[in-house]
Amino acid sequence: MSTKINININGIALEVDQGKTILEAADQAGIIIPTLCYHKDLCIAGNCRVCVVELIGQKRLSAACATPCEEGMEIRTNSLHVRNSRKHIIELLLSEHRAECTSCYKNGNCELQKLASDYKIVTQDFIPLAQQKKYTIDQFSPSILKDDSKCIRCQRCVRTCAGLQGVNALSVAHKGDRMKITTFFEKAITEVVCTNCGQCINHCPTGALVERNYIEEVWDAISDPELHVVVQTAPAVRVGLGEEMGFPPGERVTGRMVEALKRLGFNSVLDTDFTADLTIIEEGTELLERLKKTLKEKDPSVKLPMATSCSPGWIKYIEHLYSDCLEHLSTCKSPQQMFGALVKTYYAESRSLKPEKIVSVSIMPCTAKKFEAARPEMHASGYTDVDYVLTTRELAIMIKQAGIDFAKLPESSFDRLMGQSSGAGVIFGATGGVMEAALRTVYELVTGREVPFEKLNITPVRGSEGIREACIKIENPQEGWEFLDGVELRCAVAHGLVHAKQLMDQIKAGTSPYHFIEIMACPGGCLGGGGQPIPTNPEIRAKRTEAIYAEDEEMPLRKSHENPEVLLLYKNFLGHPLGKKSHHLLHTSYIERNRY
Amino acid sequence: MAFDTYLLKRADFIFKDEEDWKNILTRTLKLPPNAIINELMSSELKGRGGAGFPTGLKWKLTAEAPGNEKYIICNADEGEPGTFKDREILTLVPHKVLTAMAVCAHVIGAQQGYIYLRGEYKYLVEQLNQAIDEFHTICQSLGCQFTIRIFLGSGAYICGEETALFESMEGKRGEPRNKPPYPTQVGYKNCPTVINNVETLAHAFTIFKYGAKKFYDLGVQYSRGSKLFSVSGDTPKPGIYELELGMSLEDFVNEFGDGDTKAVQVGGASGFLVPRKKFKATAIGYKGKLSGISLPTGGSMMLFNSSRSMYNVLDNYLEFFREESCGQCTPCRVGCQQLYQGIKAVKRGEKPAGYLDKLLKLTETMKLTAKCGLGQSVANSFSSIVENFREEMIY
Missing domain, CATH: 1.20.1440.230 (NADH-ubiquinone oxidoreductase 51kDa subunit, iron-sulphur binding domain)
Known part of the structure; x- marks a missing residue:
């Protein structure tokens, strides 16, 4: 039991746990204190000063986010001093911010704009500073646009990149009026160690960091009668999109989303979950292959643990920072890129379409997917496998632009051929999901029995801890897998690159005890991805996670290897897992990148 | 009580010979920490960097703070425009500062001390290191394992702020931290830390040498002791002067002005400008029961005459x-x-x-x-x- 202390906020007596900040205590009392630099995902900075409050008996105001409550503290959150100061601070921030709201991508979802509105900053007396300063707009990245003139220097992006991701692509440089958020030697984002994960975008309160959007390009493609526009939707989108459409976090909108995509004019609405299932077949087979070579054939050249390769932010991270460990990566492409490669081959053939007339669009919870689609090797079909990647947020914009009343939409189903999926494909959207999906399949392939977990729910790999472990003992394997008898398959799951670092350091040191590790770049996995609705925080991600697992449980099929369309794909097109065609279309290789 | 009774009085402790520092060190290290803290507290010495926190209390809080690893840091980042006294102390009487650091280490239980030296004072490093080497030898002969190292700043003014200074020493960007927690609890490397201005430590030496009473008898109520002033601007005698606290600004201007003093900036660029009409009503010292204006200062006194805009x-x-x-x-x-x-x-x-x-x-x-x-x-x-x-x- 923690010690309780007594405080008083705005005349309300309150008992709070010792160690709680004034901001947390106020929240408990139902008092809202505005914030900007504060974010539940991040360490406390206390630098914007918007949350200042008055402590009776103290001359100066205190930042509510950074000040712990003390016994007997008397707090005023709306005194004259507080109101005047807060208004001043918002005015100051606006003077340094290129407040051209109507032409801003974040118009309507900007925390500074909201504060300016709440406090009715209707005149701007201070000298506009943003316009005088030389600012740069970094627009070279296919994923992230950075506009310094919109930056309010709250350092949320810096703390995100350091604290959540351990990447430190963004940092603070210079001081005083020249202080800015920038990259190593102020290079373009494309030139430094940046994974394009987009977490900085998710945590930016203004329009200083946004995704590069491809909305107009996709509208153009849809409007062109010559083109056949195919869209795939990632698992995490269906549990996030609702938030943009006015639903509370955790609402599953799969059917409505499909209907909306059809109404937007996509010629075919298909599911990335289908290739998630396919990924499991390929990756599971690859894992078994590696285990066989290691345990049975004692081949020292085979690297274990094998690491998943679905998260393009993670891929770029390892390419930059652990390039001597690339052989640990599964050679499987991500489900998006497998899908892209199949759309312009298998799908084109089956539907008698010319691949050059197909435009392949994907809806992703992710900004790194934009970069992934643009990787030069992603042309397995002979064309650009995925033409445009839109984030969940961009899809929401299109739906709103099209005048679709999302809440009133009927539910619709994915189109066939590459639209069927299992619950295993769905849980790809949550951290631990790929691991769970793979285990459901691998265990059954080896033993002929279902994984020994109630309702197939492999709970040890679920949850929100940064790193989770699971160990499954294989007994009485089927013929051909005798070498696995008695083997304890050791697995680990990490999300947020700061945790990936821990697993990678083990591998580098040769002390990794695992056979198989799953790494997702973003906190919570894809459902907390950099392309998901803003805001994000641990509670919102928990709701999305619940939704993902609920979606899984409701699926008639729960295991990837039972997906009929995947089986059909092998029968009619690919042959067998890790076969020649698979190798060409579904697998890839990695490159070493710069370390600065 | 009118300020005109508070006259400018010269003092001479800081730069007076330090030859006996070994004896003072030997003698003081034998005292129990509590006795030293009490001596400092009864002297009413306040931090001479400008903020004026009671030095004895700072040492006491750090001594009482839980933790095995503690630090004493001498803040020699003297960056306030118009202040140039600390470099003089470190040049002329470094052993006084080092002695006070060792005594502080003894009081709080620190093994390691640092001097955070302003980047522009790089020229001092060599001679300061010589003094430190000599000091280490004596320390060891006394069975004291305490060591001191110099940490050279990189030129940012803000790194004189104590928590920004810690950040800088930890290899991070020099940005002040949120307070609380205060350095006495969470300082350098998140350990309890005493951070004192150079001059504060030099005064502590004076107190160890002559006793608290002698120091306390200087100055006025709430503003005890002497203080170094960096006098610059429109004055016929710019330089560093040790004066008792509590003098009226008028008396100061009479002594240092050029006869045409229009205003005095007390406390450097971050201090206050006092116009001629308020000289009489302004005393240099910490706020107390004095009527009128009292201005604490890190010691910068810039005089401006009527030719200045x-x-x-x-x-x-x-x-x-x-x-x-x-x-x-x-x-x-x-x-x-x-x-x-x-x-x-x-x-x-x-x-x-x-x-x-x-x-x-x-x-x-x-x-x-x-x-x-x-x-x-x-x-x-x-x-x-x-x-x-x-x-x-x-x-």
């Missing part, structure tokens, strides 16, 4: 802060830019004279809301100059 003086200070704010918190970063550009706009007629009032209100917000002591004081020069020399800002 106060607009130019303020412009110069604001340009400094616009650049030297760490840029972390809104009121200081943006506030300094607004003040700097604001007086220019008024001078050029782009903003009405009334805009100065808006800026004065802004300085209130800056003082109330900035994250660190620097941010809270950057606007002092603006408000005191604009309030007293408004017409010079406009015409």
Whole structure:
């Protein structure tokens, strides 16, 4: 039991746990204190000063986010001093911010704009500073646009990149009026160690960091009668999109989303979950292959643990920072890129379409997917496998632009051929999901029995801890897998690159005890991805996670290897897992990148 | 009590010979920590960097703070414009400072001390290291394992702020931390840390040598002891002077002015400007029961005569802060830019004279809301100059 202390906020007596900040205590009392630099995902900075409050008996105001409550503290959150100061601070921030709201991508979802509105900053007396300063707009990245003139220097992006991701692509440089958020030697984002994960975008309160959007390009493609526009939707989108459409976090909108995509004019609405299932077949087979070579054939050249390769932010991270460990990566492409490669081959053939007339669009919870689609090797079909990647947020914009009343939409189903999926494909959207999906399949392939977990729910790999472990003992394997008898398959799951670092350091040191590790770049996995609705925080991600697992449980099929369309794909097109065609279309290789 | 009774009195402790430092060290290290703390507390020595926190209490709090690893850091980042006393102490009587650091280490239980030396004082490193080497030898002969190292700053003004200084020493960007926690609990490397100004430590030596009483008898109530003043500007005798605290500014100007003193900036660029008409009512010392204005100071005294434009003086200070704010918190970063550009706009007629009032209100917000002591004081020069020399800002 923690010690309780007594405080008083705005005349309300309150008992709070010792160690709680004034901001947390106020929240408990139902008092809202505005914030900007504060974010539940991040360490406390206390630098914007918007949350200042008055402590009776103290001359100066205190930042509510950074000040712990003390016994007997008397707090005023709306005194004259507080109101005047807060208004001043918002005015100051606006003077340094290129407040051209109507032409801003974040118009309507900007925390500074909201504060300016709440406090009715209707005149701007201070000298506009943003316009005088030389600012740069970094627009070279296919994923992230950075506009310094919109930056309010709250350092949320810096703390995100350091604290959540351990990447430190963004940092603070210079001081005083020249202080800015920038990259190593102020290079373009494309030139430094940046994974394009987009977490900085998710945590930016203004329009200083946004995704590069491809909305107009996709509208153009849809409007062109010559083109056949195919869209795939990632698992995490269906549990996030609702938030943009006015639903509370955790609402599953799969059917409505499909209907909306059809109404937007996509010629075919298909599911990335289908290739998630396919990924499991390929990756599971690859894992078994590696285990066989290691345990049975004692081949020292085979690297274990094998690491998943679905998260393009993670891929770029390892390419930059652990390039001597690339052989640990599964050679499987991500489900998006497998899908892209199949759309312009298998799908084109089956539907008698010319691949050059197909435009392949994907809806992703992710900004790194934009970069992934643009990787030069992603042309397995002979064309650009995925033409445009839109984030969940961009899809929401299109739906709103099209005048679709999302809440009133009927539910619709994915189109066939590459639209069927299992619950295993769905849980790809949550951290631990790929691991769970793979285990459901691998265990059954080896033993002929279902994984020994109630309702197939492999709970040890679920949850929100940064790193989770699971160990499954294989007994009485089927013929051909005798070498696995008695083997304890050791697995680990990490999300947020700061945790990936821990697993990678083990591998580098040769002390990794695992056979198989799953790494997702973003906190919570894809459902907390950099392309998901803003805001994000641990509670919102928990709701999305619940939704993902609920979606899984409701699926008639729960295991990837039972997906009929995947089986059909092998029968009619690919042959067998890790076969020649698979190798060409579904697998890839990695490159070493710069370390600065 | 009128201030005219508070006369300027010279003192001479700091730069007086330090030859006996070995004896003082030997003698003081034998005392129990509590006795040393009590001596410091009864001397009423307050931090000489400018903030004036009671030194004995600081040592006491750190000594009582839980933790096996503790540090004593000497703040020699002397960056306040118009202050140049610490380098003189480190040049002439370094052993006094080192001795006081060792005594502090003994009191709080530290093994390691650092001198955070201003980057521009790099030329001092060699001779200071010689003094430290000599000091280490003596320490060892006394069975004291305490060691001192120099940490050279990189030139940012803000790194003189104690928590920004820790960040800088930890290899991070020099940005002040949130307080609480205070350094006595969570300081360098998150360990309890005493951080004292160079001069504070030199005074501590005086107290160890002569006893608290002698120090206490100098100065006036709440402002005990002597203090080094860095006198500059329009004065026939610029330099460093040790004076008792509590003197009236009028008496100071009579001694150091050139006969035409229009105003004195007390406490450097982050201090206050006092116009002639308030010399009599202003005493140099910490706030107490004195009537009138009392101004604590890190020791910078800049005198201006009637040939000086106060607009130019303020412009110069604001340009400094616009650049030297760490840029972390809104009121200081943006506030300094607004003040700097604001007086220019008024001078050029782009903003009405009334805009100065808006800026004065802004300085209130800056003082109330900035994250660190620097941010809270950057606007002092603006408000005191604009309030007293408004017409010079406009015409």
